[in-house]
Amino acid sequence: METIHIYHTNDVHSHLENWPRIQQYLREKKELHLQTEEEVFLFDIGDFIDRWHPYTEATKGKGNIPLLNECQYTAVTIGNNEGVNLPYEDLNHLYDEAQFDVLAANFYKKNEKYPDWVKPYKIYHTKKGTRVGVIGLTVQFAHLYDLLGWELTEPISELKKWLHVLKEEADFIILLSHLGIHDDERIALVFPEIDVILGAHTHHILEQGKQVGSTLLGAAGKYGYFVGHVTVILDEKKTIVNQNALLYATKELPIVQNEQEQVVAFLNKGKELLNQKVTTLTKPMPNNLFQETELSLFLCKALREWCNADCAIINAGLLLGPLAGDVTEYDLLTICPHPINPCIIELTGKELQEVLLETMDESLHHKHIKGLGFRGTLLGIFVYDRLSLQGNTIYVNGKELNHEQTYTLALPDMFTFGHFFKEVLPSKQKKYFLPEFLRDLLKWKLQLDI
Incomplete structure (x- = not known):
């Protein structure tokens, strides 16, 4: 009999306040299993970085990589926060110091070759000779990757292609899937040769895994709230005789000595690196979720001007605080932490009227928003320029x-991904501006006008 332990994290999103306990736990578990001569693999399933955190923002994610190195991760796949929230060169050098494999079978350069830091899959050999084949896939935001200079292929087609190879080379197959729970379930049914799917992207929690056909699914939620642990027992013929999945709540893991000091140190280092003055304001610029302010109008104008559009809308909830005095890059991150890009959409006058009237619905202003890149709480009122x-x-x-004329409307890209203006937007051509975030536009406008 051979026991293989697989630990996994996903969608940590730079919530480094949970990292000290995760790190201590993984180190101790790995040491324990090595002492008992049981195999250990550590995987991260993407979105480990998130540029809301000052340290991640200041280092463009490279500061996060040593954390994975220190735990001796085996491999990771990339999520959309690595893939579409970093400029080309920053992503291309994100893993320069990585001591683990980056597996992403559907991620290419424009010449249809893998970057030198990416492999589609890897075969790992255990001490008892078991060949563990691991393949990674990331969610298909192909258009956004294309705008950044990458090429993303359809993940299921890519999986079919490489599974032919993996079935020949591996005794046991693991998929690192930053695709979401629904795709994972479908893959498990269509490709029963995959033994374990470790999932991500939709932040789903599978407390004891989920068996779909012959495939075991595991997923550890988000923000480092959980660590996943899959145990697989194989007989001498490399046949699975038992497998199970568990989640461990990070808050219930042993406290780490100087834990809070470590967490604060990450924040302070990021703040120090971002302490670059952007401008000095002669008078404060307050913000208000439910009133148009000089600051919200300033951002809306910056969006329209950057996109060279006829008019623009933003929601006031994008701004999480005021500006005053010396404004630094840290200040801009603090009040506008969202990885949200500018976008233009062409609408007829009649369609623009429908959008405008919907933005005036007060129930929408009080809506709690999660996901879509939004890092605030409430949507807030809408602010307009022109x-x-x-x-x-x-x-x-x-x-x-x-009503018959065509207009260009600039807006935050989150409104094209969510369920807003659903009668108007889905069928419309959209133009996304990458890699700039809204805070980059705010910086540009502040330096231009003040």
Whole structure:
């Protein structure tokens, strides 16, 4: 009999406040299993970095990599926070110091070759000669990757291609899937030769795993709240005789000495690195979720000007605080931490009217938003530039709206991914601006105008 232990994390999103306990736990477990001569693998399933955290932002994610090295991770796959939230060169050098494999079978350079830091799969050999084949896949935001200079292929087609090879070379197959629970379940049914799927992206929690056909699914939620542990027992013929999955709640793991000091140190180091002055304000710029302010209007104007659009809208909830005095890059991250990009959409006057009227729905202003890159809480009111309703008449750049005319509307990209304006946006052509985030536009406008 051979026992293989597989520990996994996913969607940590730079919540480094949970990392000291995770790190201590993984180190201790690995040492314990090595003493008993049982095999140990450590995997991260993507979105380990998130640029809301000052240290991650300041180092463009490279500061996170030593954390994985110190735990001796075996391999990772990339999530969308690594893939589409870093400029090309930053992602291309993110893993320069990595001491683990990066597995992403559907991630290519534009010349249809893998970057030198990516492998589609890897075969690991245990001490007893078992060949463990591990393949990674990431969610197909192909258009956004294309804008950044990468090529992303359809993950299921890529999986089919490489499974032919893996079945020949491996006794046991693991998929690192940053695709989401629904794709994982479908893959398990269609490809029963995959023994274990470790999932991510949709932040789902599988407390004791989930058996789908002959495949065991594992997933550890988000933010480092849990660590996943899959145990597999094989007989001498390399046949699985038992496998199970568990999650360990990080808050219930043993306390780490100087834990809080470590957490604060990450924040302080990031703050120090981001202490670069952008501008000095002669008067404060307050913010308010439910009133138009100089700051929210300033960001809305920056968005329209950057995109060269006819008009623009933002939600006030994008701004999490005011600005005053000397404004640093850390200040801009603090008030606008979202990995949200500018976007343009073309609408007829009639469609623009529908969008405008929907933004005035007060129930929408109080809506709690999770995901879509949004790092705030409530949506807040909408703020407009060169778009207004006066009485019963809508004006665009001072001229009465023409229902038949085509207009360009600049807006945060989150509104094209969620369930907003669903009667208008889905079928429309969208133009995304990458790699700039909204805080980059705010910096640009502040340096230009103040």
